[in-house]
Amino acid sequence: MTPxxxxxxxxxxxxxxxxxxRPTAAFLGGGTGLIDLMKLYAERHDLLVDVSRLPMDKVExxxxxxxxxxxxxxxxxxxxxxxxxxxxxxxxALLSGxxxxxxxxxxxxxxxxxxxxxxxxxxGHSACNKRVPKSGCAALDxxxxxxxxxxxxxxxxxxxxxxxxxALAILDATVRTTGPKGERxxxxxxxxxxxxxxxxxxxxxxxxxxxxxxxLPALPWATRSHYLKVRDRASYEFALTSAAVALxxxxxxxxxxxxxxxxxxxxxxRAAEAEKALVGKKPTxxxxxxxxxxxxxxxxxxxxxxxxxxxxxxxxxRALAAAAAMPG
Amino acid sequence: MAPxxxxxxxxxxxGVTAGGLALGLGxxxxxxxxxxxxxxxxxxxxxxxxxxxxxIEPRVTLLDALREVLHLTGSKKGCDHGQCGACTVLIDGRxxxxxxxxxxxxxxxxxxxxxxxxxxxELHPLQAAFIKHDAFQCGYCTxxxxxxxxxxxxxxxxxxDADVRELMSGxxxxxxAYPNIVAAVQEVQQLAAKENP
Numbered sequence: 001m002t003p004x005x006x007x008x009x010x011x012x013x014x015x016x017x018x019x020x021x022r023p024t025a026a027f028l029g030g031g032t033g034l035i036d037l038m039k040l041y042a043e044r045h046d047l048l049v050d051v052s053r054l055p056m057d058k059v060e061x062x063x064x065x066x067x068x069x070x071x072x073x074x075x076x077x078x079x080x081x082x083x084x085x086x087x088x089x090x091x092x093a094l095l096s097g098x099x100x101x102x103x104x105x106x107x108x109x110x111x112x113x114x115x116x117x118x119x120x121x122x123x124g125h126s127a128c129n130k131r132v133p134k135s136g137c138a139a140l141d142x143x144x145x146x147x148x149x150x151x152x153x154x155x156x157x158x159x160x161x162x163x164x165x166x167a168l169a170i171l172d173a174t175v176r177t178t179g180p181k182g183e184r185x186x187x188x189x190x191x192x193x194x195x196x197x198x199x200x201x202x203x204x205x206x207x208x209x210x211x212x213x214x215x216l217p218a219l220p221w222a223t224r225s226h227y228l229k230v231r232d233r234a235s236y237e238f239a240l241t242s243a244a245v246a247l248x249x250x251x252x253x254x255x256x257x258x259x260x261x262x263x264x265x266x267x268x269x270r271a272a273e274a275e276k277a278l279v280g281k282k283p284t285x286x287x288x289x290x291x292x293x294x295x296x297x298x299x300x301x302x303x304x305x306x307x308x309x310x311x312x313x314x315x316x317x318r319a320l321a322a323a324a325a326m327p328g
Numbered sequence: 329m330a331p332x333x334x335x336x337x338x339x340x341x342x343g344v345t346a347g348g349l350a351l352g353l354g355x356x357x358x359x360x361x362x363x364x365x366x367x368x369x370x371x372x373x374x375x376x377x378x379x380x381x382x383x384i385e386p387r388v389t390l391l392d393a394l395r396e397v398l399h400l401t402g403s404k405k406g407c408d409h410g411q412c413g414a415c416t417v418l419i420d421g422r423x424x425x426x427x428x429x430x431x432x433x434x435x436x437x438x439x440x441x442x443x444x445x446x447x448x449x450e451l452h453p454l455q456a457a458f459i460k461h462d463a464f465q466c467g468y469c470t471x472x473x474x475x476x477x478x479x480x481x482x483x484x485x486x487x488x489d490a491d492v493r494e495l496m497s498g499x500x501x502x503x504x505a506y507p508n509i510v511a512a513v514q515e516v517q518q519l520a521a522k523e524n525p
Contacts (some may be wrong), residue, residue, distance in 0.1 A: 003366020006432050007388035028433065035428045037387070046365045048386070050433055067400045078457065090503050099498025100408055100483070101476065105429070235497035 001038045003202070008050045012178050012210055018049045020180050020208035026209060027051050029110035030072065032102050037115060041124040042131055043155050055179070055213050059083070061152060065217040070109030070210075074164065075100065078109060086328075087216065087242050089225035090269040093167035096229040109211035110138065112175065112183045112191065113164060113203065115159035117238055118147065129155045130199040145304040149312075151266035152300055156199030158266060160192065165268040167227055167244040170258035179209030182198050188214075192267035199266075221248035224326045228319035229262070230311060239263030242310040243319040244327075247283065249328055254278045259295055259320070271295035274316065285317070292316035376444030382399065386432050391415045393431035394441060400470045402442035406500070413499035416479070417441045417474035423479025425498075442471035445478065453519065454478060457512035459479045465503035473499045477513045481520065489514060 006028075009015030021239040025047035028034060039249040056069040061082035077083055078094035098106065120126035120138040127136035139147055139157050147157040173188040174311060182210075186204050193201055195219035205211075231237040242262035248255040257278035261269040274295035281287040292313030299309045373390075375398060376493045382397055391408075394400045394417070394464045406414035415427040418440040445452035454474050457463070464470040474498045480486050486495045493508050500511065 001387045004384065005362075005367075006369070006430065028430075031430065031433065032410055032428050038387075039409065048430075052433065053436075075483075084418055098370065099410075099413065099424050100495050101413060101416055101425045101498045102428075104479070147347070158485065172442050176451055235494055 001035075002041070002044050002046075003099060004038075004045050005047045006050065007054065009054060012051070012054060012056070012212060015049050015051050016179055016208050016210055018047070022037070022047045025049060025208075026318070027050070027109075029113075030102075030105035030108040032098070032106045033110060033114050034104060037122070037306070038246065039051045039211075039324070041120050044121050046282075050108075051210060060287075062216060065215060065219075068108050068214045070212050070214070072108050073104055074098070074106045074108070074111065075103040078103065085223070087171060087219075087222050087225065088162070089227045089246060090167045090171065090216075092201055092227035093229075093242075093244060094225060095161040096239075097163040098241070108164070108214055111162055112168075112211060113221070114160075114162045114165075115202070117161045119143070119156060121185065130158060130195070130202075131213055133198070133200045139324060140302065143304060144302040147302060147305050147307050148240070148266045148297040149264050149301050149305060150261070150269050151194050152294070153195045153199070153266075155197050155198065156195035156266065157302060158199065159263060160265055160267050160269075161238050162268065163227065163239065163242060163262060165192070166242055166260045166262035167225075169217075169260035169268040169270045170225070170246055171222060174215045175211055176204065176213040177209050177211050178217060181209075183207070183212075183214070188268075189250050189270060195266050202302050213259040219246075222246050224248070224259070224323055224328050225321040226319050226326065228322065230315050241308055241315040242269050243312075245276075245316070245319045247320065247323045249283055249324065252282055254281050254283055257291070257320075259291065259316060261295060261316065264296075264299070264308050271316070273297065274326065280322075283320070285321065286319040288317040288324075289313070291320060298302075337487045343419070343487040346457070348441045357392065369432065371432050373431060373435055373439060374437070375439045376401040376439075376441060382431070384431060386430060388427075388431050389427055389509075390417070390431045391426040391486055392438070394426065394439075400441055400443050403475075404471055404496055406469070411500075412472075413476060415471050416475045418479055421479070421482055423476050423498075427506070440475070440478075442475055444473065452478070454481075454512065459515045461508045461512040462505070463508040463512040464501070464505050469499060469501045469503075473501065474511055477509075479514065481517055486513075486517070494518075 026045040028048040028050045055073040058069045060067040084091045121128045148159045175186045215296040227241040244260045246258040257275045259271040274291040277294045387430035406412035410428045412424040417426045419437040486492045
């Protein structure tokens with residue numbers, strides 16, 4: 001790591017001011033992503049403002065929904081009773097990610113800011129438009145087995161790595177922030193950006209804007225929700241493909257469906273067309289297979305990752321079948 | 329390293345020493361980082377119940393502080409990127425990767441390392457069970473495995489062997505002692521359950 005200063009913020013507003021004052025300052029949460037990337041010289045900051053002890057660490061569950069403080073640790077959220085019963089997809093997604101140690105450290109806010117596992121981004125020296133704008137993309141014609149097939153551009157095909165974010169994408173989440181321009185809320189769908197020709201800009205946040213909470217509305221149908229992750233080993237690995245799904249079924253007919261994919265998109269990938277294709281249908285294997293086809297309709301493979309397209313279709317179909325089999 | 333006479337620097341150090349009051353830097357108006365960025369700062373860590381005062385750079389991880397400064401070399405550096413678990417320690421009873429934790433960020437917490445588990449000559453039950461079940465070969469991952477297992481038991485989510493395997497997956501053993509690790513953890517868990525039903 002290059003040298004940096006460290007301060008412990010005594011409040012969100014102070015933290016914002018401290019980061020705003022230095023262009024290369026960053027907020028420090030659990031550190032599981034940031035410290036890793038700084039050790040690789042993929043990120044360099046001369047000041048870390050530690051926000052991990054700010055009192056944004058509550059899960060507040062009411063009839064209207066759940067407010068998740070940005071500092072809630074992944075493990076605490078995953079095992080929270082309200083999350084397990086009302087939003088099982090969220091708990092399952094969290095527990096499928098990383099290791100128990102990392103989940104004890106990693107915060108919800110940090111998870112939203114999690115950066116890609118693309119090896120050309122992480123190695124600190126390859127051509128990477130995300131790390132060094134306009135330097136090129138070594139992944140386009142490199143080893144791209146792990147890379148995205150949805151939302152890619154000629155400038156970046158890096159996969160978004162989060163599991164939690166895939167679940168949040170189907171739960172109508174909103175992100176609460178405080179920043180140099182004051183407080184605001186950002187719909188989750190608008191939080192992560194597509195790479196386009198500026199893959200270095202990954203989120204809607206301004207420099208010095210701090211995530212304070214994630215809000216989930218009450219979603220009665222979310223009790224029938226599920227996260228399925230497919231990976232190279234049984235545990236402690238990033239997704240090749242994953243699917244977060246929810247189904248509202250009444251009188252044997254699908255009233256509402258939610259589908260998002262992980263491991264295949266440059267951002268957490270909501271599959272709205274696939275959702276629409278299920279409404280009014282009976283929950284059958286054929287309908288679920290068709291939803292999988294619809295979810296991957298726009299997929300663009302590279303040399304080594306074409307296998308992800310049929311794998312993701314089957315991941316969607318199997319996740320939907322598992323959700324349909326849950327008690328509603 | 330001699331303390332700087334720069335007033336911002338002095339305020340900053342005092343701010344950290346006071347345990348969270350961020351002074352000085354917040355008032356900085358220059359966009360340029362100070363030339364002396366990243367200087368050693370004082371911090372107080374509580375390791376295995378003992379307060380230790382250090383003067384080290386903010387970029388020093390808890391793992392490096394334990395091993396290189398405090399000479400507690402039980403915690404091991406495997407990957408140094410949170411992927412192997414050899415550096416696992418407990419902070420306030422929760423298992424974490426000390427290689428991804430800044431030492432300064434751990435100030436104020438109770439850090440427990442493998443050196444802090446035994447009571448005098450009496451091994452922690454998990455240490456004894458690892459020996460009994462031959463739950464290691466080279467031993468490099470073992471301190472992390474044992475600290476992780478202490479955390480796992482405190483969390484209380486692992487019931488079956490499959491649960492233990494899943495919830496110990498953050499600790500890699502390249503000798504492949506996994507079956508014996510699971511047996512050791514399960515024996516101590518079941519004994520604890522009998523004693524505290």
